[in-house]
Amino acid sequence: MHDSEERYPPPLCHEGTREVVICRIEGWYGFEIPPEKKIMWVHAPAGYGKTAVAGTVSKKMESRTDLDFNPVGATFFFWRTSPERNSPARFIITLAYQFTISIPELAPHIEAAVKRNPMVLNKALEVQLTKLIVEPFKSLGELDDMPHRLVIIDGLDECINSDQQSRVEKQYAEDQERVQVRVLELIRTLHSHNLPLCFLILSRSEPWIKGHIESRSFQPITETLDLYQVGDHLEDVEKFVRDELARIAERLDAQPGDDEEWPGEDTVRDFLQRTGGHMLYAATVIRHIDDPYDDPRQRLQDILESRFNSSPHLAHSTPFSSLHELYRQILRSCPQANRPVMVGVLEEILMVRYYWSGSGFKAHSAINILDRLCGRAPGRGIKALRPLHALICLSGNDDRSSSDSPFFYHSSFAEFLEGQSQLLPDVTINVQKGVSRLLAGCLKALSAITMDGQVCEEHVQFSLDFWSLLWRRWDPIADADPSSHFKALLATDLTACFVQNVMDRGTRLYTGLRFCLSNLYRPNHNLIVRGEPFPVCITPLVEDLLSHLRSSVEACFRHVLDPECFTRHGTNFDMLFHGYMIRISVHRPVPAFDNLVQALRGLLEKRADLFKSLEESIKVEVEDLDYLADTKCAVMDTLKLVRQDAK
Structure with a gap:
């Protein structure tokens, strides 16, 4: 009753x-x-x-x-x-x-x-x-x-x-x-x-x-x-938060020496943003900070300045322990036979959830892509997560997820999964395993990409956009067989992948290519070489892969700047400027710089009308480089050189 x-x-x-x-x-x-x-x-x-x-x-x-x-x-x-x-x-x-x-x-x-x-x-x-x-x-x-x-x-x-x-x-x-x-x-x-x-x-x-x-x-x-759609749950949570903070503040005012006005409006707004309209989260925080033996102001500040489980103070808080136990209870509802698949899908979601942020992509479609990349039967991931419907948005029509992900109703569950690797005696989350699985699936999908083919399948498009981000998050030292990823990437036609990135206007900000270009010509810190030691098994492959990456990037831009190709497909000068010209200009000694100037010269000789577009694009974008004087000068010098050669 x-x-x-x-x-x-x-x-x-x-x-x-x-x-x-x-x-x-x-x-x-x-x-x-x-x-x-x-x-x-x-x-x-x-x-x-x-x-x-x-x-x-x-x-x-x-x-x-x-x-x-x-x-x-x-x-x-x-x-x-x-x-x-x-x-x-x-x-x-x-x-x-x-x-x-x-x-x-x-x-x-x-x-x-x-x-x-x-x-x-x-x-x-x-x-x-x-x-x-x-x-x-x-x-x-x-x-x-x-x-x-x-x-x-x-x-x-x-x-x-x-x-x-x-x-x-x-x-x-x-x-x-x-x-x-x-x-x-x-x-x-x-x-x-x-x-x-x-x-x-x-x-x-x-x-x-x-x-x-x-x-x-x-x-x-x-x-x-x-219940979610009726009324204004954001307004309800705000009323609750303001009333409860006012109650706690009134208690603080009764204590000698507490002259500071609390909470300020900024604090309230930060707290409300943190709740995401989630009453359980708000109530849990209020119970946590409303401790007569500690300072509520400091407790709330700790929460607002840190991740959900990042401090022992929070981990041992009874209210947060109750929230964690709620999550464990829901996880226990997954039959043991399904738990390995459930764990795998959660590991993958934790890796990719930010990549679909704000894209309008539905969780159901996203998990189908993860199934395809990780070799699961179609729909297997959705079935494995079925007992978690209270925490993860799995409905194809459900757009009520928190702003940072299309998956979770509230980010506190994601942070709970990340912060406690062993959730139950037989449920352990290892995000690096998810990264490695997804990376292997992406590299396999990239192997089918050709220069003239079309990228139509969603899992191949995802691979094209995000393989380099996964590579950057992947930890070779934590992988049982890191050489397999190196060998797979060496066997991939990266030139074709990069060309597809540039040519396909539907790709997501040319992500796959953009992250490859970062520090491409710095010898000790780039996508492949990160400064830390590699496992012995892949050391011989590092230089080969770095050379493969650089030569593929250079071949891509020679291809897209070819007059015939450019006339047929067009390109994006913003991408050329942000992604390649700015980086190549500050590394002028490398041979690729001369190749870029020559390619631009050949294009502009055939399409003189494009020079003004290129010049205007650079003029607008280069204004953001005032804090990088050397880089700005290098880009402008390159533009002058191209102009001279074009004459």
């Missing part, structure tokens, strides 16, 4: 928040006029206050004094970590007991059913439903004039076991999909008997729950409410 001792203090909405949501639920229920659809499903990701909404609705309805009946007929709050509440074993008998209180005329009929057959309390749930609820209601005769009562079922996704026996002790819940659908069917059966009952169901949008509610048997009788 919502007010049981086990849940004290009961989760409730902060005053003045979730008002639109609660109003929508009350409007659907209708009090004296039953709704057309007598089931409402309210769903949201983990941490968006579903239980608080359920508790607030229950408390608010029970406090009504303008009604001559209690509108709340019964409540049941599933809870994953409670042996008595993570299975449906007590579901029907709890509802029946509460009906004897909220609808007193039912009490003698329910009591008679138990006296007739005390073993009914141990019967199948479907039998209990008939004997303890349906038949007692029918015994009352005409039900049309009876006020309809609300039955609140919260946390359906936390019903994870089919019974109360040994299954409760398991490290993961293999029964959850089946048992949650069973509870839904019990509710649908109750609905089918036309009893004066309405049902408010709150849960995460797990795919099996969503699929069942959208089925033919449920959809016509169910109103669906997305």
Whole structure:
């Protein structure tokens, strides 16, 4: 029940928040006029206050004094970590007991059913439903004039076991999909008997729950409410944060010597930005800083200035430990047979999540690309992450992810994964393994690219854009066989890859080529040579690969600056300036400089009209180089040399 001792203090909405949501639920229920659809499903990701909404609705309805009946007929709050509440074993008998209180005329009929057959309390749930609820209601005769009562079922996704026996002790819940659908069917059966009952169901949008509610048997009788989309959760979180910080500040003002005004508006705004509209995160931070034995100001500052798990102070904070345990509970819901694949996909997502930031790319499509690159069967990654729908946006229509990634509802889960390599006894995250897998897949995809071919497949386009970023993040020392990547890159036609980068206007800012150009002619610090020692097995390959990279870049620009090629495909002078000319100009002794000048001269002799475009492009862009006087002079000298040669 919502007010049981086990849940004290009961989760409730902060005053003045979730008002639109609660109003929508009350409007659907209708009090004296039953709704057309007598089931409402309210769903949201983990941490968006579903239980608080359920508790607030229950408390608010029970406090009504303008009604001559209690509108709340019964409540049941599933809870994953409670042996008595993570299975449906007590579901029907709890509802029946509460009906004897909220609808007193039912009490003698329910009591008679138990006296007739005390073993009914141990019967199948479907039998209990008939004997303890349906038949007692029918015994009352005409039900049309009876006020309809609300039955609140919260946390359906936390019903994870089919019974109360040994299954409760398991490290993961293999029964959850089946048992949650069973509870839904019990509710649908109750609905089918036309009893004066309405049902408010709150849960995460797990795919099996969503699929069942959208089925033919449920959809016509169910109103669906997305908690995330109703009202303004950003405004709700802001009100909560400001009220709670004001409360803490008032306590600080009562302490001698605390004359500094806190929090400042900048601090509040930084905190709000950090929450991402996530009430659970905001509440966790408030509990963490509201410590009478420490300085709340310093605690909040530590959070705002550091990563989620970067300080031991945060790692041992009880509120953050609770948030971590929530994440572990959800991870445990993944069957052990699927965990290796789940871990692999998470490692890969942690590596690539920023690369799709702001691109509008959907997580479903992105994970399909990861499947292709890492050799998994199509759709395997999505299936492995299925139990994590509360934390990761996997729906093709879901664009509610945090701003830094198309994957995570809130960045705190990503930071949790990164900050704690061993999440469960058999679940360990190693992002470098994900980097190496993706890099191997990208290099394999690049091997199929030719000078004249077209890059159409999404996984090949991804490889073309991001292989060099993956190479930069890859740690050869941590890899069991680093030579395989060196050999694969040596065998790749990089010239063709770079040409495709420049020619294809759909590529993402020529990323693959742009990162290769960084420090290309510096001998001791570039994409291949990074200053740290290499494993012995790849040392002989380093110079060969660096030479291959440089010669491929030079061949690419000779190709794209060829007059015939340029006329056929065109190119981008901004890319030429940013990506190549600026770097080659500061390394004039290298032979490639003469090749660049000669190629530009040949192009401009055939296309004199282009010189003005080149000159204007450089003139605009070179203004940003005022802080690099030597570089600016080198670029302008190169332009003069090209002009002279072109004459």
